[in-house]
Amino acid sequence: MPAGDITSRERMLEIRLDGRLSTPEDFQNIVLRKVDDYPVRLGDVALVEQGVEDDSLIVRANGQPAVGLSVLRQSQANTMEISKRVRAEINRIEKTLPEGMTIIVGSDDALFISASIREVLIALSISLALVIAVIVLFLGSFRTALVPIITIPVALIGCIGAIYILGFSINLITLLALLLAIGLVVDDAIVVLENIKRRIENGEPVLRAASEGTQQVVFAVLATSVTLIATFVPISLLEGQVGRLFSEFGLILAAAVVISTFVALTLCPMMASRILQRSKSISPAEREEANPDASTHLPETVMSRGYNALLKRALDAPVVVIALAIVFSLGGVVLYDTLPRELAPREDRGVAFIPMTAPQGSTANYTDSQARIIERDLLPFQEDGSIETVYSIVGWGNRPYRGFVVMRLAHWDNREASQGELVRQMRPITRRLIGARAGVASPAGLGLRGSSTPLRIVVGGPDFEEVKQAAAELLRYAESNDNLINPGMDYEENQPQIDLKLDRRRADDLGVSVEEIAFTLQSMFASKKVSSYIDRGREYPVIIQAQKKDRRDINSLENVFVRALDPDSGARKLVPLSVFVSATENAAAAQLRRFDRLPSITISAGLSPDYTLGEAVAFMEQGAESILPSSIKMSYSGQSKVFKSASSGVLLSFSFALLIVFLVLAAQFESFVSPLVIVLSVPLAVAGAIYSLTLMGISLNVYSQIGIILLIGLMAKNGILIVEFANQLRSTGKTVREAVLEASILRLRPIVMTVISTILGATPLVLASGAGAESRIAIGWVIVGGLIMALILTLFLTPLLYNLMAGLSKPPHSQALETQD
Structure with missing residues (x-):
């Protein structure tokens, strides 16, 4: 410590007194007092040694x-890089360890992350191959297929750039977004290329087909892209821990769609004009002439003719088609209530x-x-x-x-x-x-804590006594459920303790203060910190306590003495503590807790393998309705709280996405009829997803709910292609029926191609295995099952609804004429 300074004519020297005690010997030599001029040192009456602060671990x-040594990751740090460096350091240290000593890695999060990333990269490669294969198969030429195929690397590279710009990392969520993007980014290019190719096959010059064919579908491409982006925005706005994770998912998918749209409307037409060629059966003179029917000439394929015949029958029997759609949707509603619910699937980590x-x-x-x-x-x-x-x-x-x-x-x-x-x-x-x-x-998915007791119900009320009674009844109710493992509450009066009752009058008579008694007890039994010392640059506490043999049971209190005033001689003598204090053994709660500023008790339990968190929460809510009085409040903590907030948040996001899609389409079509026709196909997709989840025994969790939100945009794309083209045909003077028939047949091939591309892009998710496969399977089955089951009905329901409802609005050219007048 500073002790002044010495100043001469030319120099000043600071004085510092080194009064710190740094070794056990320094503390042993402390003189407590002198007895007959003989110094009594601390080492004479106490054992002084270096040790651990708490030896109960x-x-x-x-x-x-x-x-044990734990390595904690700092915010924004790379888990895999940390693991790599720690393991390298372990390999270096192991060479210097004594014989028989080794270092074992008990747990490493990087193992799961690296294995999961490897599985996702494999799935991404398979998805890429499947999507390319289906494009080549439908277009019949690898040369032609290069036009939409080139969109995939451009969009993926752009997404990686977006990940960098937005400050994200390459993780499981962003890789999952990239995998799904493979099936999405080719959709716009397929629509543009298919329209150009169809016009060329119908006799239109290549350059004109590329230019006018792109212009013909530019509105549909922009509408579908804006619709998809509109469904990703609510995902990015989810709140809480789940929202922070999936915000990256939504933003990366939105970036992929924006990039693919730009490529489809710029690069794809240019490449098509250079790669595509007219049929050799067309004469040179005909190649220079434009076919006025090229834009609307119906394809003559087996699939087109069959679909044309079935669609005409469907339009003639609207009641049957609508009834089938309603029954299909209602079946999904019924099955929705039977689906098990949980926060995240139980992954193999x-x-x-x-x-x-x-x-x-x-x-x-x-x-x-x-x-x-x-x-x-x-x-x-x-x-x-x-x-x-x-x-x-x-x-x-x-x-x-x-x-x-x-x-x-x-x-x-x-x-x-x-x-x-x-x-x-x-x-x-x-x-x-x-x-x-x-x-x-x-371990819980999504990096959530509290895996041992996912169910956490907080019972709060005006006072602990009332809360204790209510919580005890609710706990007995929980114990009746065999699917709840080890239910318990954090208020149990089973902590053994010794209650000391002080005789204040006797203590006052002997001149002993309450503070002195408390200090003596703390020094002997509470491991009281009295000072600190520095060793190798770090400060450590100095703790005093009685030796273990002097603090084993209640009788140890009889060996504790305090100095009391002798009324006869006036001197201070050592008096047993038992003179002032009577001791009784008792039991009490270890801690008293508050939640939302109310006295509270938390009931927690684990879950059996086949019992979901949603079922457990519903079971406890049902019991609380009949057990808890009106003065008692029930709330949630831990995973249960995240589950409740995520469930309501995803439902709100679904409704918000549906509303945004409707409003965006209404602004684009300048009508409420066309968006309504498109949006009415969404329940079929959701029902299809629910059917697939039920058939595969998959729970309704965050991943499957995110997939259902994605279905809104994916299904709206098909309706947009039909409705927008039908509006164009109506503007040329065709009737509603003629327009929707022709538009449906003309758009059949791009719709089937885009849906199959999306399905095959998500198929590796369905077939996933290994680390983290459960979460990928959940979102994969929603997309694959929802699109497969809803595609057939949508191809008939959307044209039917358009045929019934389009007459309520005027065709675009009529609105334009009225505006000019």
Whole structure:
């Protein structure tokens, strides 16, 4: 510490007194007092040693004593880069370790991320190959197919640029967006190219076909692109943790659509004018002449003729078609209520864990004995190679009655059983454990915490007594459900404690203050911090406490003395603490908590493998209606809170997307009739998605709900192609029926091509396996199933609705004439 300075004529020297104590010997030599001129030092009456602040934490790796080290990722840091550098450092350090000592990686998030990215990249390659194959198959020429194919790399490179500009990273969400973009970015190019190619096949010169063919569909291309972007915006505006993740998804898809639209309207016509050629059967003279019917000449293919015949029958039987569509949609509504609901699908992340809770007041040694039982029962899984590492922590969270066992599973390529199957096989281990409460759990998707107890119900009220009674009844209700694992609440009066009652009058008579008694108790039993010291540049606390043998039970209090005033001699003598204090053993709650400023108790539980969070929340809400009085408030925390907010947020986003699409189309068509015809096909797509989820046994989660929102834009695209072209034909004087028939047949091939491209682009998601496959399967089946099941009905329902409703609005040329007049 500063102690002044010495100043001479030419120099000034600062004086600093080094009064710090830095070693145990320094503290041992502290003189407490002198007795008969003999100094009594701290080392004479106390054991002074360097140690750990809390020695109740026990760590083991594969049954061997270990020291745990966690590496926490900073915001915006790259998890895979951190893992790579840490593993490189481990390899360097291992060479210097003593014999018999090793470093084991108990858990590494980068393993799941790298495996998932690899699976997505494989799916992206397969998707790219399938989309190219279907384009070549429909166009019948690889040379011709180059026009839309070139859109894919241009759009993907542009998306990577957008990821960089927006400050995103290449992660699972952005890669998923790129994968889905493959099927979307070729749609506009297919529409432009197909129209140009059809006009050339009908005898129009190549350059004119490229120019006028593009102009003919430019409105449809812009309308479909704006519609798609309008559906991505609500996804990007989702709130909370889920919204932050999927905002990248929506923005990258929107960027892909913008880039592909620009390419389709600029690069594709130019390439088509250079690549496409007229049929050799056309004479040179005819090549120079324009065919006035080239833009509307109907194709003569088996598919077109068959569709024409069926469409005419459908238009003649509107009641039957509408009835089928209504029944199809209502079936989806009925099945929607039966779908299981959860926040995110349970992914195979290559890790499982067993949180364990011993009775309140248990020591670390007792909890460790229960952890060893679990480790012993897990040995068969290690021997057959299903588990690579078992990492145990006892005294987790500075609570000696808590334990945590982490099992790092073998790599996905090296095991046949999935994570879910292994978890089911491990559940009997925790059920046989009678000395502690435990359950096997898996990490939650989307990086959410609280995987061991996804169900968290918070009961709040005016006072703890009333809240305690209500929570106890709700807990008994939860215990009646076998699908809820280890239900419990954070208010349990089972924490053993010793209540001390102070005789203040006697303490006053002996001149002992309450502060002195409290200080003595804290010094002996509370590990009181009294000072600090510096070692190797870091500051550490100095803690005083009684030795372990002097603080084992309630009788230890009898060996505690304080200095009291002797009424006869006036001197201060040591008096047993029991003179002032009476001790009784009792039990109480470990903590009292508040939530939303109200006294509260949280009921939590794990979920069985086949029981979803949505079912658990609905079960507890049903019980709360009949159990909780009006003065008690029920709310949610943890994953349950995220689930409730995400569910309502996605539903709001779906409604918002539908409204935006309708308003955007109304502004583009300058009519409410045409947008209504287009939007009425959306329920068929949603119903198709629900049918596919039901058939495949997939839950309604964030991924599948995002896929349903995407279906709004995908299905609206088909309707736009038919309705916009029918409006053009009506403006030439054709009747509504003639216009919709001709438009539907002319747009059949591009509609089928774009839908099949989108379906094949998402097919690798449906066939996904390995790390994180469950989330990809969920969104994949929504898109594939929704488009497949709704395509057939849409090809007949949209023309039918247009035929019935288009007469309510005037054709575009009539509106233009009225405006001029």
